[in-house]
Amino acid sequence: MIVDLKGRTAIVTGSTAGIGRATAEGLARAGASVVVNGRTQERVDQAVREIRAALPGSDISGIAADLSTAEGASAFIAQVPDADILANNVGTALIRDYSGIADIAAIPDEDWIGLFHLNVMSGVRLSRYYLPRMVDKGWGRVVFVSSESALNTPKEMLDYGMTKTAQLAVSRGLAEAVAGTGVTVNAVLPGPTRSEILGNFIAEQAETNGITQDEAEQGFLQALRPTTLIKRFSTTDEVANMIVYACSDQASATSGAALRVDGGVVRFVA
Structure with missing residues (x-):
């Protein structure tokens, strides 16, 4: 399968490392003009340099913005007023030794709220802006990078799992809202990954x-x-391959889906 994204502009949030970085490289390799994002200018500049060196001739730019805030999202949008592809990848997890109810009950409000703003609201804010413009053009791809933790709620990362489940609800709802427009919205669910x-x-x-x-x-x-x-x-490239596919013309009949690239961690078939 040859994925050709020449002429498309793609945004990949949280793409200075890990799955986001591999996705940015995969989309650039397919010919898309890719906007890399991270919180600091130093990290963004380094990622842009390295991708350009690895993929000579690729069209790569970068914007530093904290997408966990409304102000950061607005600043980002001001610099990228249009896009054909949006990969909502930015996010984090707080990996703890929490397991029992006493530990889980001790998770402070700021952890719950902070993860929700970064993992969920970043994608909500950018999708809210870019999706209507994709609909106007009759073509677009939005992908939320969720997790198998959206389905297998992890007691050791309950607050993280909550945000990943929320992403599934948002992605499915947005897919239904743009039904029949030529725009697709999907979620990709990685398992444990060397990110x-x-x-x-x-x-x-x-x-x-x-x-x-x-x-x-x-x-x-x-x-x-x-x-x-x-x-x-999994490797980051293995996850990125699924994301790049979901962003392609070949995935035109795939929308509202939760695409698992979890190594088979989730046991049920659905």
Whole structure:
């Protein structure tokens, strides 16, 4: 399958590293003009330089903006007034040792609210602006990068799981709102992935316990995601491949879907 996105402008939020970075590279490789985003100018500039070096001739630009705030989203939109593709990837997780009800009850308001603003409202704000413009043009792709945690609510990351489930509700509702317009809205659900956040956590666990990162990764899977079918973490490129497909012309009949690239962690078929 050849994905050709020449002439399309794509925004990938939170794309200086991890799944977002791999998605930006995948879309650029398909010919799209890609806007990279991160919170700091330094990180954005570095990502733009590295992608341009890896993909000579690619059209890559970058904008530093904190999309967890309405002000940051407005500043971003002012610099990118139009787009054909929006990958709502920016987000984070607070990985803790919480497991029992006493620990979960201790999660402070600011953690719940902070994750909701970054993981959910960033995508709501940008979609609210770009979707009507895609509808006017008769073509557009919006992808929310959710998680298998949207379906398998993790007790150790309950606040994170809540935001990922919320993304599924938002993406499905938006897909129904733009039905028949040529615009599609989907969610992609990665499983445990060798991204920056989880990768750093695994590296810390390996160092703390005096084991290799592969051993720490396997320990994580056995303890928290024992239903994995691939028996390893996914790579960021493997997740990005699904996102790039969802942004393509070939995915024109896929909308309102929750596309799992979770390594088989979720056991039910639906």
